[in-house]
Amino acid sequence: MTAIPRRRAPRAASAGALCALGVTVLTGCGGEDPDAGTNGVGKLPAEQIQSRTRTAAEAADAVRLSGNVVASGRTYRLDMRLKADGASGSVTAEGATFQLLRVGEALFLKADADFWTDADGKGDGSGSGTDAAADKLGDKYVKVPQGDPSYKKFSGFTDMDVLLDGLLTLHGTVATDGRHQQAGVRTIRITGDDGSGGTLDVSLEGTPYPVRLVRAGGAGTLTFSAWGKDFPLAEPDEDETVDYGKQLPTS
Incomplete structure (x- = not known):
């Protein structure tokens, strides 16, 4: 009896063919998506990123x-x-x-x-x-x-x-300056006048809070953390306080 040959299964489409068809293949169509798993602000224009991060900061409790x-x-x-x-x-x-x-x-x-x-x-x-x-x-x-x-x-x-309000300000034309990491947090960086007007790293994880600010004109560098995390506040006990008795120094 003559053996009946098995039909071969159709070959899987190649990654190249999928790319040509517009199907996203992370490993074969230009690498991983930089916005995968982020809050999506990295896709926005710089002005919108700045607006989103200021709104987030203003809404935070701490x-x-x-x-x-x-x-x-x-x-x-x-x-x-x-x-x-x-x-x-x-x-x-x-x-x-x-x-x-x-x-x-x-x-x-x-x-x-x-x-x-x-x-x-x-x-x-x-x-x-x-x-x-x-x-x-x-x-x-x-x-x-x-x-x-x-x-x-x-x-x-x-x-x-x-x-x-006084610190989260970039001067000049605002633009994006790539993705970075600050203290293990993925960020999108925005700049004012190519950095001369300051740079601000905005979190790509969770709420788009400010993470790190380099102020314009060498006026300092600040980091922001513990957004929204409450902490206790209470006036000191009487035995811990004392009256200065005159005008305090301002220097």
């Missing part, structure tokens, strides 16, 4: 901000957790570090004795006079009176809306 800000020729190192009704964290300027705590309208500043001695510029290390006063203030929370010039200056570091 954020952590860290990095350097240059203002009036002075560099401030910030590490602040911020939300609508207050903030806590540290500020370093010209080698001096102090803690800031704001709960509602109440603003507190905490620093070591050297900070208060240097602020008056009168300490002589003898432990008397200004040095003694500095020792009393050191490592205590000093409540900043709202009428004191320092209140406006220091409270600016604790106001989430003011900080974000």
